[in-house]
Amino acid sequence: MELSVGTKLHGFAVQKITPLPDIEATAYEMIHEASGAKLFYLSSKDDNKVFTIGFRTPSQDDTGVAHITEHSVLCGSRKYRLKEPFVELVKGSLNTFLNAMTYTDKTVYPVASRNAKDFRNLVDVYLDAVFYPLIGENPFTLRQEGWHYELGKEGDKPLLYNGVVYNEMKGVYSSPDAIEEHEVMKALFPDSPYRFESGGLPSAIPQLTQEGFVAFHKKYYSPENAYIYLYGDVDIADWLDYMDREYLSRFPKTGTLKVEIPLQAPFDQTREVKASYPVPEGDDTAKKTYLSMNIVVGSALDQKRIMALKLLTHVLLDGNNAPLRLALLRAGIGSDVSGSLNGSQLQPVFSVEVSGSDPDKEDQFVKVLYRTLQDLSRNGIPRRLLEAELNSEEFKMREADFNIYPKGLIYGLNVMETWLYGGDPTACLRFTDCLDFLRSAIDKGYYEQLIESVLLDNTHKCLVTLTPEPGKEARDAEQFAQAMAEKKSQMDADQLKEVEAIADELHARQAAPDTPEALVSIPLLQRSDITRKNDFEHPQVTEAGDHTHLVLHQFTNKIAYFDWCFDLTGLPEDKLCYAYLLTDVLGKVDTDDYSYEELTTLADLYLGGLNFEVKPYSRYNDTNTYRNVFKVSAKVLEKNEDKLFDILSSIALRSHVEDKKRLKEIISEVKTDWDNNFFARGMTVATLRLMSYFSKSARSMEHDQLTYYQFLQDLWAHFDEKADEVAANLKALVPAFFHQDAQLQSLSCDKDMEQEALARMEAFTAQLPHSPYAGKAMPVLTAPGKNEGITTSGKVQYVLAGGNFHDHGYHYTGAMKVLETILRYGYLWTKIRVQGGAYGAGTRFDPSGTFYLSSYRDPKLAESLQAYRDLPDYLEKFQASDREMTKYVIGTISLVDTPLTPAMHLEKAITAQMKGTPEAIAQKKRDQIIDCTAEDIRALAPLVRDVLSDGYLCVVGGEGKIQENKGLFEQVIKA
Template sequence: DKPDEIEKYYPISADEDEKEKTYLSMNFVTGESNNLELSMAMGMLDYILMESPAAPLKKALLESRLGKDVFGSYNNHLRQPFFSIIVKNSESERKTEFSELLYSTLEKIMKNGIDKKLIEAAINIIEFHLREADFGSYPKGLVYCMEVMNSWNYNGNPIQALEYETSLKKIKSALTTNYFEKLIDKYLMNNAHRNLLVLSPEKNLAEKKAEMIRRKMASLKHGLSENDVEKMISDTESLKRKQSTPDSPEDLAKIPSLSLDDIQREAEILPMEEKTESGLTVLSHDIFTSGISYVNLYFDTTVIPKEKIQYLPILARLMGEISTEKYHYSNLSNEINIHTGGIGFANSNYVEDSDDSTYYPKMVVKGKALSKKLPKLFELMKEIINHTKFDDKNRIREVIQESKSRMEMSISEAGHSVASSRLFSYFSQAGKYNEITTGLSYYKFISDLERNFDERYPVLVKILKEITAQIFNKNNLLVSVTQFKDDYSAFADSFSTFLEGLRSASMVTHDYQFELSTKNEGLLTPANVQYVAKGFNFKHLGHKYTGSMAVFSGIARLDYMWNRIRVQGGAYGAFAVFGRSGNVYLGTYRDPNLRESLDAFDQMADYYRQFDPEEKEMSKYIIGTISQLDSPLTPSMKGSIAASRYISHISQEDIQKNRDEVLNTSSGQIRDIAEILDAMMHKDRYCVLGNENRIKEESELFGELVKVFE
């Protein structure tokens, strides 16, 4: 039987090319969410078929050139979980080809069987993460509470989500049986509860929808009586009064709260001991990690000349994703996931605490494994660093296409990050570096590379080989290891062997200096909302960072910006960020407004010039700030944060000083910061990413208008 077909459209700009902008998605309903074994198994199947570099279905879809990006999705947070296979950057007329290739490939997989190494890798990586239980800054208990809702919401056993051992044991039978092939047969090949979604671009769709709404509203207004109109006006004025009226002290007093006496005054000391191994600095963090060792290798990338720094994120993306001399990329992925908790490469930047014009770009190689597996972890790291091959043109093309595609999705979902990054590039050297290597400038760079890939491939390979040889050098390496102290000797032995194969050569470093200019750009997209950012650097105005600025950020976010930007303005989110480097931005998230939000930013200083809360209210804001400072940290986060402070020259004394400043913040200091904010707002640096027509309507605000997507 053919699946139900659904055809929908999404908006693109009038001058945007419609070619290769269609999404094709085959979607299957797969049982119910209170079946823990099935949910866990389908999540693994998503990895096996679609997410691993060795994934056979993903490989077949990519090789067919049906689209430029392919990915899977499994959502088990509904009563009826669904499994999706998605091709991005395709054409609607290729939907039949997509469906036929999908099913023929699944049939081959069932007939020939799934590589047991791939199954072992999938089971190991999922089990590693389950036992590690590293949820970043989210409290473990909160995450577990959300997990139990998957079954509890639908009358299932809430505890079963935490009792994964029994289900995991059953799934491990797949190592010797056709367990996953049976799942494919039942839930993908012979599942009538499915559909094919074709999501195509349509020019001016946003404008058409806006016009429909205008006509509908005009029709509704035409049908209203004079009394109806007057009542709506009255109700709106009443709502605005409620929105702008503060809660009464009596109501606020009813809310239970901590006192400042309940707060620990001493800042947490993150363990770190500076050691030396084979002449290199090793930052050792003695923390109980349940037998896991977290290893971070920081390679200085200032050895790369300025004109080549945009190739650094490409190199980071390729490492571990393409073949080496010993392993095909699919086998390499399996080896990593069978023996370790993962190996990743990232192009990162660490800013000097007292000077945003001084920063330390690094290529960070992160790996984690059980301590007994450290020799294998370092063996794989060395293989990737020393023996990656840049000769598979099609594979490199696939990775670059996927990188561009994922950036496009990120821009659409996190426009505030793009706008703030662009803003900082107007006045900050560190901000300019970050924007070139992670922001819109980098997206433009990789888009051009992808569009002209065949022509630029020879030069790309040449540069990648050059910068690989320059970066991965023991003479520009700093190491951080987070583990229980009893495991350090295992690390030292494996690390010593790793160093024996690492290049050692003299280095020449570069001091990057970028030309900065105030552009005040409007970044044009077909989105229906805006992301508005405005800011400056207070250190450029002669001020120093204090902990009270963190308190001000919290007050602004929960008071003025909450009411003015979110409640009254209708934005989904609002931010006030004061960085240690001096960079500050006020920002909005999914904002229906533009000029109104810029005006609200400009008027914030006047609001806080009158700031004079009662003692209990001030204490509430301070305690809220402390809750941000004391967010839960996993062992790996503690090690990484300690290392980043070391690189940026932030001492424990600095951390304690800022904490004391937070705890001692007065309303007078908040009023003083309002003056600093006012001076920054008068510098008139801003950037807006949002709806093309809305930005063009306010074109006089902008120095330049930039089309985001081609």
């Protein structure tokens, strides 16, 4: 139907229409007149449809009520009276995105699907959830998702808190970054809702009452406060009718609901904050302080200025050529510098942070910061830096590659950044207008004016010094235990029985299955709705001597994707960590032709990306048969291909990797990044450490995780005596990385670009030397150990167990992929997340033989391992109706069929080539998924039992919890 301004249809009135040629869409802004709900519809030919409903939800305290509400509305509603409709959707829909997110001042609920019937099902469950949740009639929702009391099982049964959000936020606040961010928001916004932690502080979450919880939803979850976003190829008349008839018309607007986000008045002078974060008792505190300057930069409604500030943030602080970053590093204030502009709130915040510092560097930090900004403001920002960042942004806009996320989803989240505050929702989608403004601003001195007016003269800022405090976690834990003991002592016997009774009833509810009547309320597709043919990539593969050429033709909008896999088969084990270090060094040291700052500028000016990695590819059916490669990936517009090969040749043939002064700087930055983010990487660390016990290919990959971190710690501690050794090793490795021997050369582009691009690849390779490791045998790597507990200052754990099912004579089938879905959103979800309070749990079966079970941000340890051990018994008795199995199959296919970008299509083709995956095997696996039965799942019980009997486990987590369970480990390692 043709819509025009003033059109009224199914209760909606069209207020504004904006063509958006940059994203091949048209925007329609509408209002639902009866309810007051606002609709932003992006009409597009994209079949990956997206729906989002958002609400302004400013916090009034630190209880995390907005976050808990986000979890809880998806735990049963008027039409869908299940314990967790969200989980049922994940199990059995073809969604391409399904989640919900809490921000500082808003909560959003996005869904996406390419299947029209599935899309409507998803939207209906979400709309019923936000407008008609069961939270008022079921107090156990708050107890499960927020918090409840429990009595411990050990000793005198200590009184404890448990709950999904409570444990999630304990994990979040295990990071110094989260502690610092909260201090920043409190300091900058003392009179605004932004001073509160919308996710919830663990200390405050137990203050949330059922009455306050219900009142929050009643106040904010109204169509009058709703912002609805709809994107893609949809029948808009049908959708307007549906939303009006089923939901919006039932909520007449009151005219009294005013949800305002008040502006924080600026300060007269910079505020200073001193805070601390926990490190283990006895830790050296030198070079572990964080220093940051944080500045409120105006209003999100001034979209052009915010876009300019985002660009300025990248120019000043991102990359090896960023002047403010370089000035702070060269002044020796810290070992790493980062910056950000938080634009997802009404008053965005610019931040610059130095990590790896000391408290006595605070004054110097401020002086260097201001002196550098003053110099740039007075003498000008180098033009090429601004142009390079603009070109980089233009490339991203043209490519529209958001990895696994639908582009309509990203457009919608960006729209919310202005729309919810009364701004123009199309501002962020008019790319050409934005780029024209940003480019024209260079010649007007606009960026220099921003530095002066926003970053220098503006006093609405705070200086935060966050120092390490040894033993703080233990002292906090002791104080918490004493407070809980005092609280328990004030309870009489009846009250303690009530605590146990409520916890027991909660666990009973969690363990009880949903009724058949409730389950069938969730709409379900049929297996016949699934495309049976596997979407196998069919690249053109040819041999040219030692080289294999792989070409994948696809429309790429004149972008060429290049990829080289240089064989590293003979690389010795003692060179592996150096190999991973070299990937962190390449492109970040001078070459004969360019300084490393110039290299970064050239890459931003002309390329869309240039990445280096060492990667083992195992045989598709054997994790112990693999080959290591050095992988180079690049993307570039056709017109700039010559620039790519100029840059790449300079890096490959003329890099100064022996520059010891620069190496020390890089090692310091990389080690500091690991110091700051080790706990956040805990899942990957634990997974690869576990796999290294039984997988040779994982043993190689693990050299880029805990082993690499330990390697960096040793290099940093002894760099002066090891500098020559480090430089010599890296220099010797360069010809092992860039060589003309066995390799896979891959290309994806428009067909008319192929011949010239391939010729450039061959010309580049022809100038390279022979590899010093050519023809040498693959080394046998040493297993690091077995069953390790890796301690951190975190308050929760990552708990893993697994093994190699090939070692027990089993072979991969598609039923294993279905079992992943069953366990992730069934058995493990109930045992580990719902009952145990972990943020998440999962499993992985790989055709190469790997199988493992995992928990994420888990307050438990031994209990989770016991749940893993009980799994074979569950599988032996597994029962599921045909409808239930269809649900699991559809949910599995949803993950298998994630829409791919051009770069992802190429990577999929490369992986199949390197692993030797036959198309027939891939098709067989898909057929087994679609045809999977409950009997196929039961048949996997012996496999799981045999693998778990090997007893492999690995845990990354809090020192206290690991020490409590040290008898489970052969070795406890301090991270």
